[in-house]
Amino acid sequence: MRVRYLADATLAALVLFCAACHQRGTNTISQPRFAVELPEMPGGQRVHYVTVMEPSGTSSLLPCAALRRLSLMDAPRPVPESLQLDYAVDGSRVLVTAYLLFDQGDAQRRFDSHHKQRLGVYSARLNESVSLADLRKAGFEPFTIKVVTAKPSTPTHPTLLSKAPSIRIGLESEDRESYTLALHNISSKAVTGVVIGTGREGDYGMKESTGPHLLIPGGGTYRCDWGLTHSGRVTPHGFGEDQVSITISVEGALFDGGSFEGDVAAVAPLEARRTGYEAQRQRVARMFDSVLREASLTDELKVGRIRLEVSKLPSEADPATLQAVRSFFANSRQLPGAAELGMWIRMGIENERQNTLTGLAEFERGRTSGRGPSLAQWWKTWSGK
Numbered sequence: 001m002r003v004r005y006l007a008d009a010t011l012a013a014l015v016l017f018c019a020a021c022h023q024r025g026t027n028t029i030s031q032p033r034f035a036v037e038l039p040e041m042p043g044g045q046r047v048h049y050v051t052v053m054e055p056s057g058t059s060s061l062l063p064c065a066a067l068r069r070l071s072l073m074d075a076p077r078p079v080p081e082s083l084q085l086d087y088a089v090d091g092s093r094v095l096v097t098a099y100l101l102f103d104q105g106d107a108q109r110r111f112d113s114h115h116k117q118r119l120g121v122y123s124a125r126l127n128e129s130v131s132l133a134d135l136r137k138a139g140f141e142p143f144t145i146k147v148v149t150a151k152p153s154t155p156t157h158p159t160l161l162s163k164a165p166s167i168r169i170g171l172e173s174e175d176r177e178s179y180t181l182a183l184h185n186i187s188s189k190a191v192t193g194v195v196i197g198t199g200r201e202g203d204y205g206m207k208e209s210t211g212p213h214l215l216i217p218g219g220g221t222y223r224c225d226w227g228l229t230h231s232g233r234v235t236p237h238g239f240g241e242d243q244v245s246i247t248i249s250v251e252g253a254l255f256d257g258g259s260f261e262g263d264v265a266a267v268a269p270l271e272a273r274r275t276g277y278e279a280q281r282q283r284v285a286r287m288f289d290s291v292l293r294e295a296s297l298t299d300e301l302k303v304g305r306i307r308l309e310v311s312k313l314p315s316e317a318d319p320a321t322l323q324a325v326r327s328f329f330a331n332s333r334q335l336p337g338a339a340e341l342g343m344w345i346r347m348g349i350e351n352e353r354q355n356t357l358t359g360l361a362e363f364e365r366g367r368t369s370g371r372g373p374s375l376a377q378w379w380k381t382w383s384g385k
Contacts, residue, residue: 031150032051032052032053032054032150032175033052033054033089033149033150034051034052034089034094034126034147034148034149034150035049035050035051035052035147035148035149035150035175035176035177036049036050036052036085036087036094036096036145036146036147036148037049037145037146037147037148037176038050038060038062038143038145039143039144039145041062041066041067041143042066042067042068048177049148049175049176049177050085050087050177051150051175051176051177052087052088052089052094052150054089055089057086057087057088057089058086058087059084059085059086059087060084060085060087061082061083061084061085061101062082062083062085063081063082063083064079064080064081064082064083064100064140067083067135067140067141067143068140068141069139069140069141070136070139070140070141071139078102079102080100080101080102080117080138081101081102081103082100082101083098083099083100083101083135084098084099084100084101084116085097085098085099086099090123092125092126093123093124093125094123094124094125094147095121095122095123096121096122096123096124096130096132096145097118097120097121097122098118098119098120098121098122098132098134098135099116099117099118099119100116100117100119100138101115101116102115102116102117103115119132119134119135119137119138120132120133120134122145124145124146124147125147126147126148126149127146127147127148128146128147129144129145129146129147130144130145130146131143131144132144132145148176149176150175150176151174151175151176152174152175152176155174156174156228156246157171158171158179158245158246158247158248159245159246159247159248160181160247160248160249161247161248161249161250162249162250162262163249163250163251163252163261163262163263163266164194164250164251164252164253164261164262165261166185166186166187166189166191166253166255166261167183167184167185167186167191167194167250167253167261168183168184168186169181169182169183169184169248169249169250170182170184172223176228177225177227177228178225178226178227178228179225179226179228179248180223180224180225181196181223181224181225181226181248182221182222182223183216183221183222183223183224183250184220184221185216185217185218185219185220185221185222186219187218187219187255188218188219189218189255189256189257189259190214190215190216190217190218190220190255190256191214191215191216191222191253191254191255191256192208192209192214192215192254192255192256192274193206193207193208193209193215193253193254193267193270193271193274194206194207194208194215194216194222194250194252194253194254195250195251195252195253195262195263195266195267195269195270196226196248196249196250196251197248197249197251197266198246198247198248198249199247199249204251204266205226206269206270206273207222207224208254208270208273208274213384214256226248250262251263251266251267252264252266252267252270253267254267254270254271254274258328260328260329263334264329264332264334264335265334265335265336268325268329268334268335268336268341268344269336269340269341269344270344271325271328271329272325272341272344272345272348273344273345273347273348273351274348275321275324275325275328275345275348276317276321276344276345276346276347276348276349276351276352277348277349277351277352278348279321279345279348279349280313280314280348280349280352280353281352283313283314284310284313284352284353284356285383287306287309287310287313288306288379288383291305291306291309292375292376292379299367299374299375302375303360303363303364303375306356306360307357307360310353310356310357313349313353314349315346315349315350315353316342316346316349317341317342317345317346317349321345322338322341322342322345325341325345326341359382363375363378363382366378
């Protein structure tokens, strides 16, 4: 099932690019027929669309803070965190099931049945609208959604540019949510990261490979979705979208072996985050190797030791790591300042810390069945050694 996390417009573009970029296989997948138009919300969420995938369906999450309350007296107890909408196609209709989600402090169980309350089921055909009337029972003002075609009636045909000579960008398809872009690497060097933007401040996305995996092999192609934002006005005939020109550009790319192309200011955060991640990955590897050599400890005790040691690992950008990033770009004057580079380095450091803790939790869950690998076997596989 495809899940959409709906936030403000600028963040939505970044989240969609980072989370939905993916390499696609050659399997034939039927093109979606329908999308659901959700209205502008009081919290600033613009009109937006959710494509209904067939046959798997689609889900979207709206923060309840973005909904309008009928009155403070009607606020439900406990207070729900999100509104989950599940979309499915039934013949010529789109079915929408609404749930309230409650945060009980356990992110792993957020989607369990005990953490959500079903409000109601709604259906509509193409160009029909339906009000989510059951929101009133939960103390929220109902809003109306509309079923529309998955593809826009008037394609936008964005202008596509690349500041990285080795990367050619093409448009493969378009729906109401996003463009599907194809990034062609015409060089023999593998690409480890790319930055895409529209030229508007904050409207950019980064995608990078981690560990031994490469993002785009030499001569290869990478396909990804770029989320669309919508502006316009509501008319008696529905939402009238503004016709705006859109430019999408590859701002820069990082290559395996230590080189880059494109705008230094755009690529530097990606390289800083990668440098922080790699520095922390090496620390984690040394720490794992040290603990695994302690033959007197059981795997359970080793996991506890590793978790403790991970919490002690550095979280700040040390001078050597910061200088490594500057040296990569030959101390270019286009580089962001030390504070911004340090922020991206810390992000990479923290990402690897969280990756390690998540991996340990997965190992422990696998061991509860008694059939999982030993810690040494798991670490060899998980770390890509």
